[in-house]
Amino acid sequence: MADQDMITYVAVGKDVKDCKSILSWAIENNVRGSRICIIHVHKPAKLFPLVRSLMTERKVRERLESGTQSMHAIMEEYFVFCQQKGVQAQTQTIEMNSIREGIVKLISKYGIRKLVIGSTSANHYKRKVEVGSKKAKYVCKTAPLSCQVQVICKGHLIFTREASATDTETGQSNLNRSRSGPSGYNNRVGSPLIECSDFPKLRSVTVGRNRSTPLAALIASFPERSKELSSPASPGDSSYSARSPTRPVEITLNGWNDRSSSTLDLAPSVVQQSPRLISSSSNISTSSNGAHNVVERSLEEQLQQAMAALKKEALVRQRAEGYMIDAIRRAQDAENQRDNYIEELWISKEQETSLKSQLAELQKERDELQMERDHALKEAEGLKKKEEDSNGHMLELPEFSLSKIAEVTQGFHESQKIGQGGYGNIYIGRLQTEVAIKMLHSHGSQGSQEFQMEVNVLGQLRHPNLVKLIGSCPEAFALIYEYLPNGSLEDRLKCKDNSPPLSWQTRLRIAIELCSVLVYLHSSTRPRTIVHGDLKPANILLDSNYVCKLSDFGICRVLSRDRSSSDSVTLSHNTVPKGTLPYLDPEFLQRGVLTVKSDVYSFGIILLQLLTGKSPPYSIVDEVNSALLAGNFESLLDPSAGRWPLEVAQSLAELALMCSDNYRKRRPDLGTRVLELLESLRDPT
Incomplete structure (x- = not known):
């Protein structure tokens, strides 16, 4: 030890x-x-x-x-x-x-x-x-x-x-010293080693029969009172009568929590000899000079006996005082410990009340989110059923003339332009409500093909996370969508126009919504499967509540199957690779074979981009994989998203790496396990 x-x-x-x-x-x-x-x-x-x-x-x-x-x-x-x-x-x-x-x-x-x-x-x-x-x-x-x-x-x-074990040994040592007599005190007899300030809760000590003296004063008087006991007194001295047999010294301990008292009666036996001392003194005065020395020796012996008795009683009183001080100290420690326990219990109850309140708020928030999710799923199921009942026939969309859309865009004025890309320009206008009008390039067959594909796909699909197609203008290859004020996910990740950064909770919700709409497009319950083919943050739009809306279906592919078939992996389309690096499926890029697993690869890259904020995400797969193996993945997380829960972020990263595997057969199916896992990360309970 x-x-x-x-x-x-x-x-x-x-x-x-x-x-x-x-x-x-x-x-x-x-x-x-x-x-x-x-x-x-x-x-x-x-x-x-x-x-x-x-x-x-x-x-x-x-x-x-x-x-x-x-x-x-x-x-x-x-x-x-x-x-x-x-x-x-x-x-x-x-x-x-x-x-x-x-x-x-x-x-x-x-x-x-x-x-x-x-x-x-x-x-x-x-x-x-x-x-x-x-x-x-x-x-x-x-x-x-x-x-x-x-x-x-x-x-x-x-x-x-x-360490309380050390304190206990020290206390026991003090007790042993007090029991051993004068060795437990200072050089002066009756001067205790323990200060009276050690006993703040002892209020008074009763000395004699009717006097109450503060403890500090009593302890301070121990040396003087010890001198009194160790020195002879004359019959005429007032202190002599105080020690006479008729008035014993009485020490009473009162006031510690009003629950205990201790009385010590000291009646020195030597004082009982005082009458004999007086009588002897009178006889000596009348005796002869020859007997004077004998009487003197007798008195000296008696005085020595009295001094020995006084010292013995002083030692007894010192031991009693030591016992009293030790008892007071132990009682003081016990009460302090009790006060500490009461205080800790009170703090624990306060913390318990606060935690219960926070838990109730979190449960309420979870219930609200669950209701929103159930409502969205019910709405999606209803739209899906309506679509199946229509036997795949396209819904009737209104068509607008070129003059009408020119009117609402102020003649396609620059002030109305809100976007521009390889496909053409996007303008904001108003047709009963605010709309976004995308003008596809009219030269060649490319604009016509993309226009017809978007009309065919978005004209018959409805999902809470699909952009809503309101109408079209065939003569100008113009598509009219609902207006989404928060722009694209790519702009928000870059905080374009000083927009606030997306929190990690919002990013996780966007990932769940994107996975949900992809499961809807890839669903094997319909006779046709749709592969987006150009999945990237620029094609993911955000409404006023930052709900994601998938858009730009110009190069998507519709894969048909027999109604008896349920294997979506075997569904494929051979075509010239199109899309955006680095979101493009490596197998599609090498072999020109497009499947639903091509969208799964792009989805995995977007998940890694939501975690790290890296744009463009070249080599992001290798960087995240290396960081996970080295144990420093936390350093790659985008700090503007707030403090990700590390276990949630690591699980999301591992899922993203599985989705972005170079071999499509090793990529998971979004509809079986991935969506369920994402929802469990948002609600780990």
């Missing part, structure tokens, strides 16, 4: 930059000759069950091994830091799902007597210093009482939980 007392254990985490200040403090304040031992609790990576089911055993093993390797690298960095400080350090690690429980387990396992731990913040509550982080609170409350815990925040000591 003595060897353990010479070791200072320092608990560190994954954030080396923050934890170096803790380690530096421990080294600077270390007792000369003691050693440093660095302890760390490794929390293994948590995989959502659905993510784990989609990963191979090798991928799972690589993921876990990368976390272990990252932990070893962190401990090596701490070890090197200690060497630079001129300190030889040891390291101890343990793997547990709970960091704070792991620290307590290490304390018990190695019999740690001194621990230095970090805290994120600290505050003052009433007159008591509270440790800010839950981890530090838990360790201070749960660690064995033999361990001293020092809490460090930003390089400063903010709290110390002393």
Whole structure:
């Protein structure tokens, strides 16, 4: 145990930059000759069950091994830091799902007597210093009482939980000294080692029969009263009568919580000899000179006996005072501990009430989102049923003349232009409501083909996450859509026109909505499957509530199947590769074979772009895969999205990498597992 007392254990985490200040403090304040031992609790990576089911055993093993390797690298960095400080350090690690429980387990396992731990913040509550982080609170409350815990925040000591086992030994030592007599006191007999300020709750002590004296005054008078007991008194002295048999010295302890009292009666036996002393004195005055020496020796012997008796009774009183002081101290400690428990219980109840309130708000928000989702799904199902009932016939869309759309766009004035691309220009206008008018290039057959494809596809489809086609102008190859004020996802990721960045919650919802509309287009329940073929952030529009709307179906392909067939993977279309790098399926680019898995590849790249904000996303797949294996994926996350929950972000990244696999057969089906996993990430409960 003595060897353990010479070791200072320092608990560190994954954030080396923050934890170096803790380690530096421990080294600077270390007792000369003691050693440093660095302890760390490794929390293994948590995989959502659905993510784990989609990963191979090798991928799972690589993921876990990368976390272990990252932990070893962190401990090596701490070890090197200690060497630079001129300190030889040891390291101890343990793997547990709970960091704070792991620290307590290490304390018990190695019999740690001194621990230095970090805290994120600290505050003052009433007159008591509270440790800010839950981890530090838990360790201070749960660690064995033999361990001293020092809490460090930003390089400063903010709290110390002393080892109570040491305090108990000290108290027992004081008690033994008080029982041993004068050795438990200072050089002056009757001068106690314990200050009267140690007993703030003792109000008064009754001395004699009817006098109440403050404890401080009584203890302060112990040396003088001891002198009185150790010196002879004459019968004429007033102090002599105070010690006579008829008036014993009486010490009464009153007032500690009005629940206890203790009375000590001191009636010195030597005082009973006082009449004989007086009588002897009178006889001596009338005796002869020859007998004077004999009487003098007799008086001296009696005085010596009286002094011995007085010293004996002083020792008895000193022991009684020691017992009284020790009892008061123990009672004081018990009441302080009770007050601490009451205060902690009150704080816990306040925290419980706050957590219940937050939980109720979160449940209410979840219920509202669930209702919105159910409503959207019901609306989609209704639209889908109407479409099936129409046997694939295109809905009748209104057609507008060129003069009409020229009128609403002020003759296609530049001030009305809101977009421009290889397909043509987009203008804003008003036909009962605000609309966006896309003018396709009229030269050649390309504009005519794209115009007819969009009319054919969007004219018969309805989904909450599909852009709504309001009408067309065949003579100008113009398409008239609903106006979406927040533009494209690409513009919002770039914060174009100083628009606010998209939060990670909004990005996750956009991913779910995009997956939902792709499942609708790829659905095998209809006789036709639609492959978008040009999936990218520029073709994903956002309404006023940032709900995504998929648009630009000019190069999409309709893959027909027999009604008895349900295999969507075998459905394909051979064509010249079109689309936008790097969202284009590598197999489609090499072989010219377009399938629904081509959209799955593009969807995976968009997921990685939502996570990282990287634009254009060249080599994004390799960068994210390398970061996950190295354990530093968090550094790739787009900081403008806010603080992603790391487990959610990692699960989303792993799903995106599976979708963007170079081989289409290894890409998951969006309709079976991917949509379910995305929704579980938004609502992990």
